[in-house]
Amino acid sequence: MKDWVVGKVVNLKHWNEYLFTLIINASIKHFIAGQFTKLGMIIDGKRVFRAYSYVNSPDDSNLEFYLINVKNGKLSSCLHSLKIGEEIMVRERASGFFVLDSIPDCKNLWMLATGTAIGPYLSILRHSIGLNRFQNIVLVHAVRFFKDLSYLSNMFFLQKKLNNLKIQTIVSREKCSGSLMGRIPNLILEGTLESKVNISLNSQDSHVMLCGNPYMIQSTRVLLENTRGMKRNLKNSPGNITTEQYW
Incomplete structure (x- = not known):
């Protein structure tokens, strides 16, 4: 074939x-x-x-x-x-533009994922090429239950390897030590996510990558556009929100 x-x-x-x-x-x-x-x-x-x-x-x-x-x-x-x-x-050939080359230079790179969509971020972080142009990289993995944080130990391993990497987990259906409880859009709206990692999310020095549940991507993108003055990052019109949707 x-x-x-x-x-x-x-x-x-x-x-x-x-x-x-x-x-x-x-x-x-x-x-x-x-x-x-x-x-x-x-x-x-x-x-x-x-x-x-x-x-x-x-x-x-x-x-x-x-x-x-x-x-x-x-x-x-x-x-x-x-x-x-x-x-x-x-x-045989890969697809997609959810890659670091498409991300403009910025101070803070936010990698937000739900469920199995943590995958592309792990690939980027494991490869580790081009990460030193960001002062802070915030990897956020949101799941329903703690047992769904399959790659948590690997995430902590990468954090030890990469000095600019911060990790924050979110669990929506049970309270877990070290994890925030809730959903990504609400935690951004309330300021809870930024407070937890002690990094500001704004249009001046931040870029947000979104991958995962289509509802999370849509609601988070609209929230960032309406409350943080951000815009989509397109090939001919650079912005500070990059998304990946393939289902």
């Missing part, structure tokens, strides 16, 4: 009953940290595929994907059932 290569599952990790990580070996074209590709399988005689962000650094020999088994999801349930040694189709 043109533009697709066959990959093999070399490792996997089931974090809980619905979150899992696939490690795949496949001969793909080089990608840029922050980009996504498509994974596919033949299901009932038809090729079914979905877009997923790379979690691994472009320098890694294997490909890493952080996934959720969606209820009644045609592809995700099959991906969830894969075993080491089984094959999967991978799009």
Whole structure:
């Protein structure tokens, strides 16, 4: 099949009953940290595929994907059932502009994610190229339950490696030590998020990357536009809000 290569599952990790990580070996074209590709399988005689962000650094020999088994999801349930040694189709070329090269220079870079959308940020941070032009990088991971913070230990590892990285977790459905409780837009509106990390979020020296739930992206973008004077970062019109939506 043109533009697709066959990959093999070399490792996997089931974090809980619905979150899992696939490690795949496949001969793909080089990608840029922050980009996504498509994974596919033949299901009932038809090729079914979905877009997923790379979690691994472009320098890694294997490909890493952080996934959720969606209820009644045609592809995700099959991906969830894969075993080491089984094959999967991978799009040969990556897509997307959710990369550091598209981010203007600024003092504070905010990386806001919900759920499995933490993936592209981990790829960028693991690659670590180009991060020193930001004085502060704030990685915010919002989930429903503490058990959904699958990559928390890896995030803390990256924080030790990168002097300008700050981490803040948000859990919406239970109280957890060290985590804020609530949702990203509300915590920005109330000033709670900025107060917790002790960094200002404004249009003068901040850039916000948004990846995850479409409602979070839309509501946060509108909030930042209306209350912080920010605008979308477009190819021909630089701004301070960069978004990624591929579903």
